[in-house]
Amino acid sequence: MSPEELLARLRAAREAGGGKPGALERLRLHRELASAAPAFVPNLLELGRGLQLAEPAAGEDTFTEAEAVLRQAVEVSERSARALVELAYFLHMVRDAPQETEPLLEEASGKALRLLEDAWTGLVNVLVEQGKLQRALEVGDRARQLFPDSVRIAMASEAARSAAVREGLLPPESQ
Amino acid sequence: MLPRRLVTSALALLVLLGGCTGASEQLRWEGAEPVEEGGGGGDSVSPRILALIARGQFAEAQVLIHESVKGGLMSQATATGLLARIQLLNTKLGEIPARLQRVASFPAVLKDYTLHQILLFLEQRDYSVATQAQLMTAKKLIEQSPRLMEKIP
Numbered sequence: 189m190s191p192e193e194l195l196a197r198l199r200a201a202r203e204a205g206g207g208k209p210g211a212l213e214r215l216r217l218h219r220e221l222a223s224a225a226p227a228f229v230p231n232l233l234e235l236g237r238g239l240q241l242a243e244p245a246a247g248e249d250t251f252t253e254a255e256a257v258l259r260q261a262v263e264v265s266e267r268s269a270r271a272l273v274e275l276a277y278f279l280h281m282v283r284d285a286p287q288e289t290e291p292l293l294e295e296a297s298g299k300a301l302r303l304l305e306d307a308w309t310g311l312v313n314v315l316v317e318q319g320k321l322q323r324a325l326e327v328g329d330r331a332r333q334l335f336p337d338s339v340r341i342a343m344a345s346e347a348a349r350s351a352a353v354r355e356g357l358l359p360p361e362s363q
Numbered sequence: 364m365l366p367r368r369l370v371t372s373a374l375a376l377l378v379l380l381g382g383c384t385g386a387s388e389q390l391r392w393e394g395a396e397p398v399e400e401g402g403g404g405g406d407s408v409s410p411r412i413l414a415l416i417a418r419g420q421f422a423e424a425q426v427l428i429h430e431s432v433k434g435g436l437m438s439q440a441t442a443t444g445l446l447a448r449i450q451l452l453n454t455k456l457g458e459i460p461a462r463l464q465r466v467a468s469f470p471a472v473l474k475d476y477t478l479h480q481i482l483l484f485l486e487q488r489d490y491s492v493a494t495q496a497q498l499m500t501a502k503k504l505i506e507q508s509p510r511l512m513e514k515i516p
Contacts, residue, residue: 209512210462230515237511241460250462270515281507284468284500 189225197221198231209234210241222257232261233274240282251282269303272296305335312344316351324348325358408441419479421449451509452479456501459508466504470497478505 205211315324328345457474
């Protein structure tokens, strides 16, 4: 299936059944797409949510199906933070399994933080490059608060400060 | 005077911190410090609003929230978060989506109780209607179900 077709089918599924997550028609389209494209994670995540809100006609035990779909999403995404969070909330709320939920959320938080560090470092650098120094300083300061030990953040943030001093946005002693 | 305010603020925090589900609930807890009566300068959550919500005086809290936004004391995002929380506190367990009422541990005995009432039972360690585990399951179901209706970020 081409990327365009995948996305078109996902959008069609989302809009089916008046857009209601647990609507039968919507679930049908998400299920069909999941069996045609078992590694297409965005669809698996939406199906996972929809099955937790499913109308009675969708089946007797949609929770078992939701769990399988969410575990599949974790696997094929190579344990992405997003998929881990979806599975964790399911296990906590539906299965009442806090002990199993906790390590999944620890793993998701760690991954999300590393992603944020990566994104903020790149964002500060790209803002400095374009001369958007005020915003670069804001992001850099915020990033330093959350990642005081990150060398990458510290360097990007310092580069923003130096540029701001050169431009007269900050007094020299603030470097 | 001060101890009473500390107590109401702590109570308010307990009830509010009970759960921040949706991403829309961007509350700034540092603003919940007991600064001045009726205060809450800048973009912060006034302790008085938190105390009103904790006591279940939702109508008064709503008025104060709207006034704070109008007066530039509170951001629209904070107001939206607080109003959503009030709506959630008013939600009865029996009002969550039907499918979720079929989870194995569903405490049907609490169906007619709102989240606010359930939180009060927990806080007062009142297990006359339901056990602690049932109360915690009910709290979890009411607080977490709205995220299933939201768009996946």
